[in-house]
């Protein structure tokens with residue numbers, strides 16, 4: 001049985017039917033890569049998987065149990081890193097991360113924060129206030145959240161944006177390690193990140209136009 005699955009998902013945003021009849025399944029240690037042009041619904045699907053949006057139709061399951069039966073339990077197993085994650089400008093990078101680590105149940109949030117920054121190659125930004133961080137440093141800080149507290153399901157929305165080659169390599173290594181421990185990763189990308197032996201979902205296959213007809 002797959003650990004994480006979606007069945008016949010339909011996503012409606014505002015008046016727009018974004019995708020329909022979308023199904024996926026991922027085993028423990030597996031990965032799913034979402035591919036598709038701008039506006040094809042990658043972010044919408046990730047938000048749906050995170051429990052931040054409800055499917056208009058269809059449902060998600062974790063270990064055979066419907067996610068909708070206990071949304072709080074599901075949110076506790078998810079690390080979602082979106083496009084617009086906030087970094088608090090007056091807190092240092094380490095304090096920003098410790099806040100998230102504490103929310104995620106880390107035993108020693110400040111130590112977990114520093115360890116996560118080290119894993120993503122930026123221990124030197126630990127004491128720098130958020131407002132002075134570069135775009136790539138902010139991105140690494142947001143991604144470090146997934147390492148600062150354990151959660152089995154990582155949902156990463158275009159994580160390589162603003163990352164340099166070294167940052168992408170560190171992220172790839174973190175994803176591989178997470179999967180080796182039985183974790184699952186779903187990642188939207190324009191193919192900048194290498195995720196070995198991942199299943200691929202082409203959002204175009206499920207997209208529908210404004211009038212309900214399939215997109216050309």
Ligand SMILES: Nc1ncnc2c1ncn2[C@@H]1O[C@H](COP(=O)(O)OP(=O)(O)OP(=O)(O)O)[C@@H](O)[C@H]1O
Pocket residue numbers: 013014015016018036037038039040041042043044045
């Ligand atoms: N809050 C919203 N209300 C209404 N429509 C929305 C909302 N957010 C997104 N949409 C629409 O849903 C569709 C899918 O958007 P989404 O952000 O999921 O695509 P994406 O594949 O992640 O795009 P990109 O590659 O540009 O990030 C788009 O047509 C978008 O305009």
